[in-house]
Amino acid sequence: MHNYPWKSAGICIFAPHADEVDRFCAFVKDVFAKDGIDTIVMIIRYNYLFESHPECRGDWPLSKEDVRKMAAACRECGINLIPDMNLLGHQTVQDYIDPDGLLRSHPEFSETPITEAPEYSYSLCPRAPGLFELLCDLIDEIADAFEATDFHVGIDEVFYIGMCDRCKDSDPGDLLADWLCRLHTHLADKGITMWMWGDRLLNSYECGHGPWDASMNGTHTALGRVPNDIVITDWHYHNWPRFPSVEIFARAGHPIWLAPFNVAENAKLFLDYAKEHDGGNIVGIMETTWVPISYLMDALEGKPAKPSEKWYPGSMPHIVRCYKSIFRPDEPWDPMPEDDE
Numbered sequence: 001m002h003n004y005p006w007k008s009a010g011i012c013i014f015a016p017h018a019d020e021v022d023r024f025c026a027f028v029k030d031v032f033a034k035d036g037i038d039t040i041v042m043i044i045r046y047n048y049l050f051e052s053h054p055e056c057r058g059d060w061p062l063s064k065e066d067v068r069k070m071a072a073a074c075r076e077c078g079i080n081l082i083p084d085m086n087l088l089g090h091q092t093v094q095d096y097i098d099p100d101g102l103l104r105s106h107p108e109f110s111e112t113p114i115t116e117a118p119e120y121s122y123s124l125c126p127r128a129p130g131l132f133e134l135l136c137d138l139i140d141e142i143a144d145a146f147e148a149t150d151f152h153v154g155i156d157e158v159f160y161i162g163m164c165d166r167c168k169d170s171d172p173g174d175l176l177a178d179w180l181c182r183l184h185t186h187l188a189d190k191g192i193t194m195w196m197w198g199d200r201l202l203n204s205y206e207c208g209h210g211p212w213d214a215s216m217n218g219t220h221t222a223l224g225r226v227p228n229d230i231v232i233t234d235w236h237y238h239n240w241p242r243f244p245s246v247e248i249f250a251r252a253g254h255p256i257w258l259a260p261f262n263v264a265e266n267a268k269l270f271l272d273y274a275k276e277h278d279g280g281n282i283v284g285i286m287e288t289t290w291v292p293i294s295y296l297m298d299a300l301e302g303k304p305a306k307p308s309e310k311w312y313p314g315s316m317p318h319i320v321r322c323y324k325s326i327f328r329p330d331e332p333w334d335p336m337p338e339d340d341e
C-alpha cells in the first residue's frame with residue numbers, strides 16, 4: 001500500500017487472454033492483494049463472447065465463466081474488479097489501424113470513414129442511428145458477467161468528434177456532454193457507478209498540457225454539464241511543472257483517482273503535487289500499465305522480460321520500477337533501467 005494520504009490503491013491492466021485466466025487469479029492473491037491493491041480497472045474492450053451481438057466480439061474473447069472466475073478471485077481478496085470498454089474513442093486494436101470488434105462488423109458507426117491507414121484510432125459517432133442501443137446491450141452483458149458495481153467507459157483521446165455530416169454543425173463539448181449523460185443514465189438505472197478518463201474534460205490551454213493529457217478540440221466544455229458522481233481517472237505521465245487537473249476536478253466535484261504510468265520520478269511529481277493541492281476528492285492512486293498482463297505478471301514475479309510491447313519499447317522495467325516505488329514504499333527504488341529503443 002502506498003504512503004500517500006488517500007485510502008485506495010488501484011491498477012489499470014489489460015484483460016488476460018482466456019488461457020491466462022487461472023494464472024491471473026492466482027496472481028491477484030499472491031501479488032496484487034499483498035501489495036494492498038483494492039481496485040482493478042480491467043480493459044476488456046470488445047474481448048468478450050457477446051451473445052446479443054456476436055459479430056462484435058474482439059480477437060481474444062473471454063467467456064462469462066472466465067470473467068466470473070476473475071471477479072470471484074478479486075472479491076475474495078477484497079478487490080473491486082471494474083470492467084473498462086472504450087465507448088467513444090480507441091476503436092482500433094493495438095496497432096491503432098485495424099478496427100476493433102464493433103467497427104469491424106459495423107463500420108457505419110465510425111465518425112470518420114474506415115481507411116487503410118487512419119491518422120489515429122477511430123472514434124464512434126455519438127449520433128449514429130442504432131449505436132447507443134447496441135452498446136447498451138454490450139454494456140449489460142459485460143456488467144452482468146462482472147457483477148459490476150462500477151463501469152469504466154473509456155473516453156480518452158477522442159480526436160475524431162464533430163466531423164461527420166450528422167455532427168459537424170454541433171459543438172464538440174455539447175456532443176460529449178450529451179453522450180456522457182446518456183451513458184450515465186443507462187448505468188445509473190442499473191445502480192452502477194460510471195468511471196471515465198479525464199483528458200477530454202480538461203482544457204489544454206488552461207492546463208498547459210499537450211493534446212493527449214487535455215483537449216484541444218473543444219470537448220472540455222462538457223465538464224460541469226455531466227453528473228459529478230462520475231469517477232475520473234486523471235492520467236498524467238510527464239514531468240509537468242504543475243497538474244491543475246487536480247484542482248479543476250475538485251472544483252467540479254468529481255471523485256478522482258490519480259493515474260501515473262511508467263516513470264517513477266514523474267509519478268512522484270504528480271502525486272506530490274496532488275497531495276499539496278488536494279481538494280478532498282482524491283480516492284486513491286491507480287497505476288496504468290499499457291502492456292499485456294502476462295508481461296506485467298512475469299516482471300513482478302522476477303521472470304526474464306519478453307520482447308517489449310511495441311507501443312512502449314523498453315517500458316516494462318520502468319512500469320515495474322514505478323509500481324514498486326508507489327505500492328512498496330519501504331523497498332528502495334530499483335536503479336533506472338536502460339532503454340532498449
Ligand SMILES: [Zn+2]
Pocket residue numbers: 111124125126127128162163164165166167168
Ligand atoms: Zn458523428
